[in-house]
Amino acid sequence: MKITNIILAIVFIAFAVLQYNDPDPYIWLFVYGVTALLCINSALGKTFRLANILLIVFSVVWMVLLVPQLVEWIVGGMPASSNASDRAVVQLELVREFFGLLMVILTMLLQLRNAKSAEISFNNN
DSSP states (O other): OHHHHHHHHHHHHHHHHGGGGSSSHHHHHHHHHHHHHHHHHHHTTOOOHHHHHHHHHHHHHHHHHHHHHHHHHHHTTOOOGGGOOHHHHHHHHHHHHHHHHHHHHHHHHHHHHHHHHHHHHHHHO
């Protein structure tokens, strides 16, 4: 699991770096940066459950707020940015944000599951 956490940390660092031209880069630098830090900590054998849970809650709330735009994008035929109107480009950005948050949530859930597994195996010894 250590290698997986290192790979995830590198991926989220890359995601954070790629946010420089995003309309809202600072929030994404924060979200992806915290995710990368938590992956690094997990690779080092430390899990900060409260930070994982808070990041999950934050991401879920944000995702719920993005659901209407996701549905509108799907109903609109899922236009790509290259041939889309300005409104569709905005929707596409929100859809990307939705799936970015989903990746953060899945990563944090993985961290919590692995921390729980480590506790169980530690207690069995």
